[in-house]
Amino acid sequence: MSSPPATPSAIEVTDLVKEYRGSDGSLVRAVDHLSLTVAAGEIVGLLGANGAGKTTTLRIIATLLRPTAGHARVCGFDSQADPVGVRRSLGYVSATTGVPDRLTARELLTSFGRLNGLTDAEVSSRVAWLIDTLALTSYADRPAGRLSSGQRQRISLARALVHDPPALVLDEPTNALDVVGSRSLLDTLEHLRENGHALLLSTHRLHEIEHRCNRFVIIDAGRVVAAGTRSELVGPTGDLESAFFRAVAGGISA
């Protein structure tokens, strides 16, 4: 197992390429020489249309897919050379929460704490801390099948944090949420940033994250077409959505 080098970025993607074999046998390039970084204490928004390669990129970072070329590193651990190091350092939240209806939040978190190899004492203190910090107390012992989408997504976030990872990737976490649930979740993400977590957040709901992310990376057909802070992308006037459309149309250079 390799030693993690000291790295300024919690998440570092370098020249990433991912090709799939299509159903007709042709080669489809989902990610095309994509590079990005996320530092500790930073939220980076990964923006792109459907099929732009956002989910594939996040899943390569999370060791769920292997890249065709390039590297993804989390806290210095390479996703291919040391996937276990990456998995210990990373939490993953997806649009589909995958929270079983029959389990309560407490049961689910306990189960995933054990799955992460925590001892019983570590599991109980960590679960109690998450329930308190993420404000799950009022429904922590209710089966998830009786909870709202927002509550289930908060449980999913707690599950991603159960092993105390310094980095998080979130794949459209607010997709199924109403305004209240979405704002509450994004407030929590900002709180995590303040505590030094590195967050890479993919979403289609640009207005929700426009003023919450430190930087944005806009991708189209697997390539980075624009990257920078809001003010760098948007300029003194305008909004992120207009900047997004300009970037996708080729108007802004990365």
Next chain:
Amino acid sequence: MTDANQLAVDASEREGPSPPGHWLASAWAVAAFQLDRLMTRPRLAMALVGALFPPAVMFAAIRTAPLDRNMAVVMIYALIPEALCVLGLLVTMCPVVADELERGTWIHVAIRPGGRRSLLLGTFAAAVLWTSSVAVTGLLLTLFIAQLTQPIGLAAMFIALIVLSCIGRAALFALPAVILPKRALIASVGVAFLVEYMAGFLPAVVNQVTVSLRLRSLLVEWMGWRQQLPVEMMLFVDMYPASIQIIAVVILVMVLLTVACFILNRRQFPPSAEN
């Protein structure tokens, strides 16, 4: 706020393998989770039907014509360690990956250190426990109805055969479950038919790697039938002692599970696979 140096320190603490026993605890966490999933009303109803099927057949057989002890034992063997165990494991072991993909839980399990291995081994344990429980319940009811002599000895023998059948077949079905998750049920039925019930009866080297040969051989030995076996039936059993048969099943299970874990660790599922 965490700075980069702090992050590197945190990262170095995340190195190294899990302490011994942690992966067993992880697998047990999955097993408990899977057993909870099996406690739904439809699954419990299925278990009840499964457990009542062998005694119902035995009852019907006894009412039709008197059965001698040996014939009753063969019938119990065919109904429980063979048919019921295989059916139970098809339901519980085959969807090990497909269920997670469908429910959107695969990524949350696969991203954990050792998560894929724990998923496979935990589901294996849950499938064996659930199927064995159903089969033992069916066995006890069947023995009660059959009213055979020396029922405790027969029960002990059949419980051993049930456990070996369950661990052997669950490991066997793990392979199609990880190679063809979306068609695992059909593939496992094919494997059961081709490997266990065709290759298993071929008097050739290939039958040495089947569970059915080991179970039949154990039945013949434990029932003391070896001396009375017609010459042509000798081709369908192995003449090594029971301990060798049990060791052969355990080795087969370890090899199959190791291969299945290796394949599952290498599997990549594109996002579209979860739809």
